[in-house]
Amino acid sequence: MAINNQKLKLLYLVKIFTEDTDDQHALTLPQIVDKLHAYGVNAERKTLYQDFELLRDFGVDIIGVQMQRSYYYHIGNRDFELPELKLLVDSVQSAKFITDKKSNALIRKLEGMVSKYEARQLQRQVIISGRVKAMNESIYFNVDKLHEAIGTGSQIKFKYFQWNLKKEMELRKGGAWYQVSPWGLMWDDENYYLVGYDAEDEKIKHYRVDKMLRISLVNKKREGKEQFKAFNMPRYTKSLFGMYGGEEIQVTLEAENGMVGVLIDRFGKDMPVKKVDETHFRTIVNVAVSNQFLGWIMALGKGVRIIGPDSVVRRMKEEIQQISRMYEDG
Structure with a gap:
């Protein structure tokens, strides 16, 4: 390659430091000169020192460390540290609404924010049981x-x-x-x-x-x-939205003490808790009484039951009877 990219020298230096160095991988001046030459850039030791200072003034954290008779240089602080990017990669991979195709594209972009060595650590496979990714790329x-x-x-x-x-x-x-x-x-x-x-x-x-x-x-x-x-957006999410719509009313639930965490996860810590006996408590929550809500209560088994109002108790009984008839012999 001809030496014709001198004006891009600082940009290529940033590229080299970003892709080829990190806290565990550094380059000597001769190695940096060779890499610049591969990009068509001529460089000398004296001018490189000046370039490093310019980049530091701009905010690029270039660190030089003497080891034996040589100085080794690498990039220090980045916009994102490796543990932060690992969290982002895990989030992208596990997010249901992001398609597989887009997940891979986003992760490749995240890999570009660290060295090629650290990028290998971002090629992770998060195991999400039963996860179905979105199919709509738009x-x-x-x-x-x-x-x-x-x-x-x-x-x-x-x-x-x-x-x-x-x-x-x-x-x-x-x-x-x-x-x-x-x-x-x-x-x-x-x-x-x-x-x-x-x-x-x-x-x-x-x-x-x-x-x-x-x-x-x-x-x-x-x-x-x-x-x-x-x-009230948070309340809508917590009580009505999560149960797929319908008219919102107050429902009284009686539950075993061990179910308090399940109910708090659904309705929040503002949910009232009143002791019934040593093993049970009652609470009043605002919900949209839909088939989805009733099904959610059924899925909790004997741990939670609806106490009131009477109209909701009747509806639950009717729903249970209908489901029971579906499974009767004949």
Whole structure:
């Protein structure tokens, strides 16, 4: 390669230090000269000392350490330390909403923030039992478009799909457009949701972002400001949102003491706890009483039961009877 990249000398030095050095791997001046030469850059010892000082003044943490008769140089502090990047890689790999393809692309970018030696340590395989990764690659563009709409106070329209028995995308509402006023993005059960106001139904609704298609901004100011003034996002997530919608009411639960952690994980530490006897307690929670909520209570077995109101107790009994009939012989 011809010596024709002198103007890029400092940039190539940063590249060399970033990719080829870390706390355990350093380079001597002759090695640095050879690597620069491979990029078409001529370098001398005297000018390299000056270059190192310029880079230090700019904020690049170049460290020189004498070992025997030679000086070894490596980069010190980086924007992200290796343990921090390991956490990010684990998060990317385990996140349900990130597709396998995008996970690999993001991890490759993270590897570029450390040396080639440390990058090998980022090639980790996080074991997530039963994890199903998202299949809709457009979620990243969806999130960006939704942030744009929220930031500009615009309404949006989109198509919404569900999976059919052929494992194909099937548009809901016969392919009709949904039009809502977006007010926020929420993260629940490892999925992104849009929370918005549906003017036609005059209510706040939520939508899975990875099931939204062809999102576009509508030249119309968003609505629902008054409704969202009284809207409690954390409470919505904790009590109503996690149970898939429905009218929110107060439900009294009686549970074994050992189940308190399960209920706190679902409803938060503000949940009241009143002792019943030495082994049981009662609490009152705000929930949307849906089949999903009833199923969640059933899954807890004998550890938790609904005490009131009577309408919810009756509904639970009816649901149990219906399920029981499904499994009767004949």
